[in-house]
């Protein structure tokens with residue numbers, strides 16, 4: 001058994017931006033007995049699940065469910081739709097966009113990565129104008145797909161996907177639009193169909209409040225038609241056999257049965273609260289978190305308030321503070337886990353997750369842990385962030 005005896009009392013405060021805390025209602029659903037995935041009950045369950053999951057994406061398009069982390073669904077999106085040597089246009093909005101780009105290269109694709117110098121691109125949203133200009137300069141349609149990250153978990157930025165769609169339309173370009181909303185789905189508004197997304201990539205362990213282990217591709221008719229001729233090698237990730245089996249509620253290989261129970265429960269919980277209420281709750285939590293950061297006298301990494309993430313806040317620390325040493329201290333003293341700085345941001349930021357099963361008091365507890373940790377580290381804050389956040393949440 002995992003040794004967790006340094007904090008024997010109370011709960012662990014998991015405030016990394018995924019995995020996020022799993023509500024007990026979902027844990028209980030996961031603990032139901034594993035059933036025969038080829039038996040009669042499973043087909044009924046599977047059909048209902050595959051139908052209702054589409055509501056999360058605001059779409060009627062099919063959702064492919066993989067027993068994999070989000071990275072698997074990134075790979076699946078590419079290998080199902082593209083050919084060896086195809087060019088994909090990606091946008092460097094942060095660490096996750098960079099990882100997807102590296103994955104695309106490893107799959108044998110040519111990537112064009114729109115980047116800004118230094119940290120500039122990591123402190124704002126996807127620049128749809130830059131995408132439009134690049135597409136307009138591609139009259140022969142060499143670019144086969146545009147790939148962007150909706151909620152950049154490394155930076156705390158939620159980009160405007162509708163603007164990317166509009167840019168592609170303005171350039172009259174036929175490339176597929178692929179969007180990673182692994183950390184956005186279920187916490188920040190997302191509209192697969194209205195935004196004209198061809199492949200939406202998502203995962204279980206962030207806004208959906210599930211443990212890690214499931215990921216998704218939601219696929220438009222245009223993406224399905226591209227998949228009929230796409231020649232990148234694929235077997236496990238191939239949509240065709242999955243779509244075929246899904247018609248009767250089953251899967252071609254053994255599904256993650258117990259995680260699917262949890263997924264079904266999570267969807268019910270989300271629909272009971274209502275997607276719009278959930279988005280409003282997250283907006284408010286984000287606002288309160290940013291008010292705390294400003295009160296402390298620290299800087300929010302995202303410099304464009306129009307794209308602040310409702311899911312995660314990245315806090316830039318001054319050179320005198322080592323963000324990872326601060327995180328370690330907070331974890332040891334207060335049993336609170338905060339997100340680390342990824343890639344270019346290593347040691348420079350810590351991230352406060354406020355996604356999924358998070359409410360006013362869970363956020364205030366996390367902010368309180370940060371505030372006490374800053375004091376223990378020897379950093380003198382300007383004013384209480386907890387009080388500033390309370391003023392918003394009251």
Ligand SMILES: *Cc1c(COP(=O)(O)O)cnc(C)c1O
Pocket residue numbers: 018069070071072096149151152153180181182183203206212
């Ligand atoms: C977490 C995350 C991923 C990676 O997913 P894994 O489940 O770790 O494979 C990709 N993109 C974004 C935006 C994420 O937040």
